[in-house]
Amino acid sequence: MRIGVVTHYWLPHRGGVEVMAYEQTRRLSERGHDVHVVTSAIGGDAGIELWPAAHGRVVVERRPATDVLGVRGVPWPIPSPQLVRAWSQLAARCDVLLVH
Numbered sequence: 005m006r007i008g009v010v011t012h013y014w015l016p017h018r019g020g021v022e023v024m025a026y027e028q029t030r031r032l033s034e035r036g037h038d039v040h041v042v043t044s045a046i047g048g049d050a051g052i053e054l055w056p057a058a059h060g061r062v063v064v065e066r067r068p069a070t071d072v073l074g075v076r077g078v079p080w081p082i083p084s085p086q087l088v089r090a091w092s093q094l095a096a097r098c099d100v101l102l103v104h
Contacts, residue, residue: 005037008098010091012081014043014064019079028102029062030055040098042090044069044081065090 011025029039045051045066055062067090069081083091095101 005100006098007032007037007039008094008101009039009041010094010101010103011041011043013046013079014041014066017046025102033062039063040094041065042067042087042094044071044083044087046071046074046081065094 009029013022015022033039040063042065045068049066053064067087068084069087071081073080
């Protein structure tokens with residue numbers, strides 16, 4: 005099954021949503037599912053990474069976002085057009101979509 009995950013932040017950003025999303029994707033991948041995460045890139049971490057799992061891998065795609073609210077204590081990135089486009093493309097090609 006092709007599973008898409010959309011989350012506002014991903015590791016190494018630490019928080020409950022990030023840890024939960026990571027654990028879900030890791031375990032789904034270990035069960036043989038193709039898992040692709042699309043998340044925000046804050047700073048210079050845009051691009052695509054492969055996260056290893058015991059029996060598979062998780063593709064993590066980071067696209068630009070603005071973190072103006074983060075400095076005010078609100079951890080919610082504002083998506084760029086590239087990030088919104090990546091979400092849309094992910095939804096179109098997946099069997100299941102999880103949103104965190």
